Amino acid sequence: MTTEHRAPGGGTIEDIVAVPDNEVALESLSQWQLARRRFRKHRLALIGLFIFGFMVFLAVFGPLIVPFNPMFLPGAIKAGGDQPSLAHLFGTDANGRDVFAMTINGARISVAVGLFSMIIAGVAGVTVGAVAGYFGGWVDNVLMRVVDVLFAIPFLFIILVSSRFFGKGDVLSLVLIFGLLSWPLIARLVRASFLSLREADFVDAARAVGVGDRRIAFRHILPNALGPVIVAMTLLMASNIVLESFVSFLNFGISETQISWGNALANAQGALSFGDWWWAFFPGMAIALTVIAVNFVGDGLRDALDPRSRE
């Protein structure tokens, strides 16, 4: 080793060239690995993820855990239901139904509506946004006017009308209604990233070597545009869970043959005025807890995936 071979960093060129492979791998973390690392440092997001995981667990296995059938109507009914006790942890409602069982079982439908409507909105929003942003021109113009219209109509108005008129009281119709109405925000985000990314050098390079349109849009541009979309989808799920509970609370959503958190609250307004707080309190707490958890996760994802937007 001679001095003329010294590299600017201090070591010799041989030192640098001879770096073992495993160390190089450590230096070059992929974007997703970096994001995962940043996410793990976000304590609230981890707590949120844990709570949401617990809710999903309840949604899947809840009915196996709870000793009561939530739809079980005992013969003897006591007006106003029973206060929380050891036998009925969350008390019972006027029909004698166990509120604990209703809360646990409600997780199944409420989480399902939130999760699946988010997936539909994500797929629809990404597709529309990608097509509009990639092709531009009149395609973009037409699609974005549609988005403008959906943005202008007050969201709750159109959700209420659609749930009442087109909902069949089951999970599927609510998932479709919520999913098909809540994609415009995601479409706008995707479009905006596509508009800037399609001018990027790596896209020109891909085009120069003859990569097709679809492959460029979905394999080259989309992964780079996905960060804000994932954040928006998480927050969307939180708001759709709240929305489901409100719509079902008004009896426009899930029918009474099934139990969601909103449904469990439906008769609670009357009960509250007689002082029977437990009907309303526990299902509402379940909604609030889930939504706070999902919002924490969304916040952690924002910091992890979109470091520039960090406050």
Next chain:
Amino acid sequence: MGRYILRRSVQAIPVIFLIAIVSFMLMQAAPGGPAAAFNQNPKISQAQIDGWLQRWCLERNPDVVGMLREFGGWLGVYNCSGGGLASSSGMPNFLPAFLGGGSNGVLHGDFGFSIFTGQPVLGMILERLPATLVLTGTALIIWITLAIILGVIAAVKRYSLFDQAVTLFSYIFYSLPTFWLGLILIYLFAVDLHWLPAQGIINTRSPFSFNTPAYWTDFWKNPGPALVVIGQHLILPVMTLVAVSVAGDSRFVRSSMLDTLSQDYVRTAKAKGLSQRTVIFRHAFRNALLPILTNIALEIAFLFSGAIVTETIFDWPGMGRLYFDGVTNRDYFLLMGILLIGSILVVIANLAADVIYAWADPRIRY
């Protein structure tokens, strides 16, 4: 500036037209259609139904052309009493009445009649407007003031105990379902503590309902106590709206304030040795105000339509409650009217937000 506003207004016209189509299609696609609502009312005679259908160009089983006619009739382009696109005086129907146009349709201020009450839709909306404006206006003023104060302090004292407390509480309130918060507040303050009335805008035992002429004559006889009653009924719904909205908006103010606090000109101002108060209020806050102003302009649309959840829970006799009742009763004309007016107001609010931004920020060229 004038040309910018004009250009943006012209761009808004196709959107408004599309909104009209969407609100119309929504009601058309609904199972049963408008005529189904009559089945709920046994007192209506067949002749009345036929006359009503004819008045609005409605048909029992319309084909595509029939639907276009219905849409034209609702919009005011088509003359339902025969004459097609021309009004009774032979001029195009969409012109204002004083130019020889027709009198039916939204373009002429005729939003149809409620199937349920038989009242004109526009009249019903205007009757409910004061209650909504009182509620949302009060809430908006309080929550914007609070959001600005909390957000600015949280940004200036970043990572302090205060900042973290504001962050935590805004997370919690932001995530609470509005209707559930309302229910719990009613339980706490009305049912349990008996401090405040639970529902409505005036006492349930009052002989007159709100915003009727009889109510106002009674009101002016003794306005003081009547205002106190309204104020008492306002507290809980306003609390609900404020709690939920301050949560989101204080975060917004905080981040936009943090944004300006990290700018070079703020550092320059500090380096010049200006007092902290001058730096914060003259240099940072005035610039942070721009996005906040835009946000407020967007929320103005809420004044009209946004309180649907709160109004439903608190039985507040405003627009949101009217819309909820319309959905329950399948009151098609009413729903179409509210949807259209509400959406147009959102479009106007968006326009206002852009104009305010362009006007307030000299860096923006339009």
